[in-house]
Amino acid sequence: MGRxxxxxxxxxxxxxxxxxxxxxxxxxxxxxxPAVARAGADGLPPGAAALLREHYRLGEPFxxxxxxxxxxxxxxxxxxxxxxxxxxxxMAGRFQVTVNLVVTALVVEAVAGVGLGLYGALRYxxxxxxxxxxxxxxxxxxxxxxxxxxxxxxxxxRLRQAGVGLFPxxxxxxxxxxxLLPGFVLAASSIAYLARLTRAGLLEALRAGYIRTAVAKGxxxxxxxxxxxxxxxxxxxxTYLGADLGTLMGGTVITETIFNLPGVGRQLADSIHLREQxxxxxxxxxxxxxxxxxxxxxDLLYAVLDPRIRHE
Amino acid sequence: xxxxxxxxxxxxxxxxxxxxxxxxxxxxxFVTRRGVVRAVNGVDCAxxxxxxxxxxxxxxxxxxxxxxxxxGILDTPPARVTRGTIRLRGTDLLGLRExxxxxxxxxxxAMIFQDALSALNPVFTVGAQIGEMFRVHRGLSRRDAxxxxxxxxxxxxIPDARRRVHDYPHRFSGGMRQRVMIAMAIxxxxxxxxxxxxxxxxxxxxxxxxxxLLSELRRESGMGLILITHDLGVVADAADRVxxxxxxxxxxxxxxxxxxxxxxxxxxxxxxxxxxxxxxxGRALRAVEGSSPDPMAMPSGCVFHPRCSYRQDDCAxxxxxxxxxxxxxxxxxxxxxxxxxxxxx
Ligand SMILES: Nc1ncnc2c1ncn2[C@@H]1O[C@H](COP(=O)(O)OP(=O)(O)OP(=O)(O)O)[C@@H](O)[C@H]1O
Ligand SMILES: [Mg+2]
Numbered sequence: 001m002g003r004x005x006x007x008x009x010x011x012x013x014x015x016x017x018x019x020x021x022x023x024x025x026x027x028x029x030x031x032x033x034p035a036v037a038r039a040g041a042d043g044l045p046p047g048a049a050a051l052l053r054e055h056y057r058l059g060e061p062f063x064x065x066x067x068x069x070x071x072x073x074x075x076x077x078x079x080x081x082x083x084x085x086x087x088x089x090x091m092a093g094r095f096q097v098t099v100n101l102v103v104t105a106l107v108v109e110a111v112a113g114v115g116l117g118l119y120g121a122l123r124y125x126x127x128x129x130x131x132x133x134x135x136x137x138x139x140x141x142x143x144x145x146x147x148x149x150x151x152x153x154x155x156x157x158r159l160r161q162a163g164v165g166l167f168p169x170x171x172x173x174x175x176x177x178x179x180l181l182p183g184f185v186l187a188a189s190s191i192a193y194l195a196r197l198t199r200a201g202l203l204e205a206l207r208a209g210y211i212r213t214a215v216a217k218g219x220x221x222x223x224x225x226x227x228x229x230x231x232x233x234x235x236x237x238x239t240y241l242g243a244d245l246g247t248l249m250g251g252t253v254i255t256e257t258i259f260n261l262p263g264v265g266r267q268l269a270d271s272i273h274l275r276e277q278x279x280x281x282x283x284x285x286x287x288x289x290x291x292x293x294x295x296x297x298x299d300l301l302y303a304v305l306d307p308r309i310r311h312e
Numbered sequence: 313x314x315x316x317x318x319x320x321x322x323x324x325x326x327x328x329x330x331x332x333x334x335x336x337x338x339x340x341x342f343v344t345r346r347g348v349v350r351a352v353n354g355v356d357c358a359x360x361x362x363x364x365x366x367x368x369x370x371x372x373x374x375x376x377x378x379x380x381x382x383x384g385i386l387d388t389p390p391a392r393v394t395r396g397t398i399r400l401r402g403t404d405l406l407g408l409r410e411x412x413x414x415x416x417x418x419x420x421x422a423m424i425f426q427d428a429l430s431a432l433n434p435v436f437t438v439g440a441q442i443g444e445m446f447r448v449h450r451g452l453s454r455r456d457a458x459x460x461x462x463x464x465x466x467x468x469x470i471p472d473a474r475r476r477v478h479d480y481p482h483r484f485s486g487g488m489r490q491r492v493m494i495a496m497a498i499x500x501x502x503x504x505x506x507x508x509x510x511x512x513x514x515x516x517x518x519x520x521x522x523x524x525l526l527s528e529l530r531r532e533s534g535m536g537l538i539l540i541t542h543d544l545g546v547v548a549d550a551a552d553r554v555x556x557x558x559x560x561x562x563x564x565x566x567x568x569x570x571x572x573x574x575x576x577x578x579x580x581x582x583x584x585x586x587x588x589x590x591x592x593x594g595r596a597l598r599a600v601e602g603s604s605p606d607p608m609a610m611p612s613g614c615v616f617h618p619r620c621s622y623r624q625d626d627c628a629x630x631x632x633x634x635x636x637x638x639x640x641x642x643x644x645x646x647x648x649x650x651x652x653x654x655x656x657x
Contacts, residue, residue, distance in 0.1 A: 213431045217445060
C-alpha cells in the first residue's frame with residue numbers, strides 16, 4: 001500500500017510538469033502586456049514598466065521563465081503577485097472559501113444525486129421514475145450561468161422579498177448560507193449524472209445473482225437493497241464523486257464569479273483579467289495538485305471498498 | 313426446533329404423515345412485452361422428509377421457475393403465480409404475508425444456485441455472509457454468528473475454516489465456493505433444500521464431492537432435497553424419486569428404480585435413450601428429436617404430442633392428467649401402458 005502511494009506520487013510528477021508547461025504556454029501567448037493591463041487608462045510611467053518587466057522577468061524567453069518558475073515550485077514557492085504578496089499567502093486566504101463551496105456542492109450532489117437515482121430505480125418504469133429522468137435531463141442541459149442567475153432572482157431576491165431570507169443573492173457575509181445557492185448551481189449537472197449512474201447501478205445490482213441469494217436468505221427488502229445492493233454500487237459512485245471533484249474545482253471559476261465569492265476560482269478569473277501571470281500559473285498548479293491528490297485518495301478508497309482490488 | 317407437527321395424513325400419501333412439501337396445480341407466467349410466457353402450467357409434486365426428489369427436463373421446461381416459486385423469489389413483476397398451492401407441512405405459503413414468508417425463506421426452505429461465484433456477494437467475507445443467517449433470523453451477535461459460521465464451514469469441510477472465514481468469495485475455488493453456498497443454505501437446519509443444478513459449473517471430480525456432501529447432509533439432518541439436474545448419472549446415484557418436467561408440467565413422477573427400468577412417458581423414454589451407455593454396444597448419443605415448445609404458444613392437448621412417436625389423434629385434443637400407475641407413480645400420457653410395456657418406439 002505504502003509503495004503504491006509512492007509510485008502514484010512519482011507518476012504524478014510528469015502530470016504536474018505537463019499541466020504547468022501548458023498553462024505557461026497559454027499565458028505566454030496572451031496578447032498585451034501585463035504591466036499595461038494593470039495600469040489602467042492612464043498608462044504607466046516609462047521607467048516603472050521597464051522595472052516591472054525586469055522584476056518579473058517578463059521580457060525573458062518562455063523556457064527561461066518556466067525554468068525559474070519550476071525552481072520556485074520545487075522550493076515550495078508559487079511566485080509573487082504584482083502587488084508583492086506571495087501567491088501562496090493569497091491562496092491560503094481564499095482556499096477556505098473554495099473548500100467550503102466545493103464541499104457544499106459535493107454534499108448536495110451526493111445527497112440529491114444518490115437520492116434521486118435510488119428513488120427512480122426503486123420505482124423503475126413508473127411515473128416517478130420518468131419524473132426523475134426528466135429532472136436530470138433539465139439539470140444536464142441548462143448551463144450554470146442560467147441556473148445561477150435564475151436562482152439568484154427567484155430565491156435570492158423574490159423569496160427574500162417574500163420574507164424568507166435563507167438564500168443570500170451573493171457573497172459570504174451571511175456565513176454558511178452564502179454557499180447554499182452556489183453549491184447547488186455548481187453541483188447541478190453533476191447531480192444529474194450521479195442520479196443516472198445511481199439509477200442504472202441499482203437496477204443492474206438488483207439483477208445480480210447475489211441479490212437473488214440475499215432474498216433467498218430471507219432478508220428484508222430494506223437489507224437487500226440498503227446493504228447488499230448499495231454496498232456493491234458504492235464502488236462506481238465513489239469513483240465518480242472523486243473524479244467529479246476536479247470538475248467541481250474547475251466550475252468554481254464561473255460559480256464564484258456569479259455569486260461573488262472570494263475564493264480561488266474567482267481569484268483565477270480576476271488574475272486572467274489582469275494578466276497576472278504568477279497568480280494564474282500558481283492557482284492552476286494548485287488546482288492540479290488538489291486534483292491529483294483527490295484521485296489518489298479515490299484509488300485508495302477503491303481498494304477498501306472492493307476486496308477484489310489490491311494495490312501491491 | 314422449527315419443526316411443526318405434521319397435519320393429518322391426506323389420503324393416498326406415503327406413510328409417515330403428510331408430505332413435507334406439496335405443490336398442487338402450480339401455474340406461473342411471465343408478462344413480457346412480447347406476450348405472456350407460460351413457464352409453469354400445473355405442476356403437482358410432493359416431497360417427503362429425508363427424501364431426494366430429482367427434477368429432470370430439458371432447458372426451458374420450467375425447473376428453475378418452479379423452484380423459485382417454491383422459494384418465493386420470483387421477480388414479480390414480470391412473474392406471477394396465477395394458480396395453485398404450495399404447502400409446507402400443511403401451511404399454504406402462497407397465502408402468507410410477505411413478512412411471514414421471508415421468515416420461512418432461508419430458515420425452513422433454503423436454496424443453492426448453479427453459479428456460486430455470482431450467487432455470493434463479492435464485497436462481504438464468506439463468514440459475514442454465512443453469519444448473516446444467524447444474525448437476521450436468530451438475532452445472534454456478530455461474534456457468535458462468526459463462531460457458528462466457522463462450525464458450518466467445518467461441517468461442509470472447507471479446510472482451515474477458522475482463518476478462511478475472513479476471506480472474500482473470490483479467494484475460493486469453484487468447489488469451495490459451492491461449499492460456502494451449502495453452508496449458508498443449511499445454516500438454520502432447513503426442512504427443505506432446493507439445489508438448482510448445484511454442480512453444473514464444476515469439474516467432474518469436484519461435482520462428485522459436492523453431490524457426496526449433499527447426500528451426507530441430507531442423511532444427517534433428515535431434510536427433503538429437491539435436486540434439479542441435467543445429469544442422469546447423478547439422478548441414478550442420489551435420487552429416491554424423479555419428476556420429469558416438460559413444457560412447464562411434470563409429465564412423469566416415479567421412484568428412481570422404476571423410471572430407469574421402464575419409463576412410462578414417451579419423453580422420459582427419449583431422455584433415457586439419449587444417454588450414452590458404457591458398453592452399450594456403441595449406442596450413439598441421441599437427443600430427443602424435435603424442438604422445445606414455444607412457451608408463448610403451447611401446443612394444444614398434450615404439450616409433447618408434436619414430438620411424440622406414440623402420438624394418436626386424440627393427443628392434440630385433451631390435456632392428459634397425471635394417470636396413476638401404482639401408488640407412487642404417475643404419467644401424463646394417455647398411452648402410458650404402451651410406453652411402459654415397450655409395445656413400440
Ligand atoms: N424473467 C423471465 N421473463 C420471461 N420469461 C422467463 C423468465 N424467466 C424464465 N422465463 C421462461 O420460463 C421458462 C422456464 O424457464 P426455466 O428457467 O424455469 O427453465 P429451466 O427448466 O430451469 O431450464 P434450464 O435447464 O436451462 O435451467 C422458459 O421458457 C423461460 O424462457
Ligand atoms: Mg434452470
